[in-house]
Amino acid sequence: MCPGLYLRVTCKGVKTFSVLIRQGSLQRHTLGRYPILSLANARRNAVELMRHVAENGQQPPARPVTLAELIDQYVELHLIPNVKHWTNVHSSLLQIAMQPLLGQDAAKVSNVGAVAVLDGIVAVGKPHAAVNLLKALRALYNWAEARGAVPANPCRNIRPPVRTTQRDRILNDAEIAAVLNACDAVNAPFGDMVRMLLFTGARRNEVAQMKWSELNGNVWTLPATRSKSGRANVLPLPPAAMAVLNKLPRHGDDGYVFTTTEGKRPSSAFGQNKRAIDAASGTSGWTLHDARRTVRSKLSELGVPWEVARRVVGHSVDQLDAVYDRFTYLAEKGEALAQLAEHFEQLRNGHALQIPRD
Secondary structure (H helix, E strand, O other), rough: OOOOOOEEOOOOOOOOEEEEEEOEEEEEEEEEEEEEOOOHHHHHHHHHHHHHHHHHHHOOOOOOOOOHHHHHHHHHHHHHHHHOOHHHHHHHOHHHHHHHHHHHHHHHHHHHHHHHHHHHHHHHOOHHHHHHHHHHHHHHHHHHHHHHOOOOOOOOOOOOOOOOOOOOOOOOOOOOOOHHHHHHHHHHHHHHHHHHHHHHOOOOOOOOOOOOOHOOOOOHHHHHOEEEOOOOOEOOHHHHHHHHHHHOOOOHHHHHHHHOOOOOOOOOHHHHHHHHHHOOOOOOOOOOHHHHHHHHHHHHHHOOHHHHHHHHOOOOHHHHHHOOOOOOOOOHHHHHHHHHHHHHHHHHOOOOOOOOOO
């Protein structure tokens, strides 16, 4: 037992050991974050701190801030107020590969140590994850250096482990047909989710985290809080998309549409199920986000005006249009998605709908 030692848990699940010591009044001293700091070490550190205060009448010099603690500060003071999808950055910084660095003094994390972590991620076949982590670490240390929390950024001169290039992959007509026909061959509801990606052009998580409360008849309203652009997007769904939704079990208005937990959580395991789609369809080399690019390209191929096509997939428009063009394009978006679904159905049946040409 160690009187005064306790574990604080934030609403986000971050667990931190602290100890209360009387120095005139009770004062709280942070020891470190669990599980980086174990219970046994927390007890030992608390006892040493209390002994020091009892013998010297004052607390020892401030303990160095660990990288894990610096990340917590970065999240609270910068990411949450300024970055919409801050959880992605947070997850990258706290991934398993980062464990060797998290307990270190943040000011003493070295270039060599950061490179070792990045090399380890590349070694397990995830070079782009290493690139994303490098970006996150650079941004973290730039922020900390500007605040005087660290003397320098150890990642400043580290080069990305691979060159990142903009993807341009789209599914051709035969692949679209093969993927749609393979959707019944994979675990539910992943196949239905892939169909919805192709019927709407929405982003993976926008579809995967769809809730029944977002649907009103055949109209899906993607709320601004879930949209990457920060703007709501209203889509009239074609009959083919409604046929997908109508066969799914409904678990209350607030339940997730694509779920294996009776609406409590959205479906995941994207990698495993995507590999099953590839095997069943005979396709390869494409990602779920490439389905979105495919839809946008198909809308142009079908002659849908660009101002409608961009609004279907929720792309931003230029500032003047955003300010002055307040038209909803609801009917036009519905017609475009209906035309797209009809084209896909023709592809599934073995012959493409004739596309109008100028």
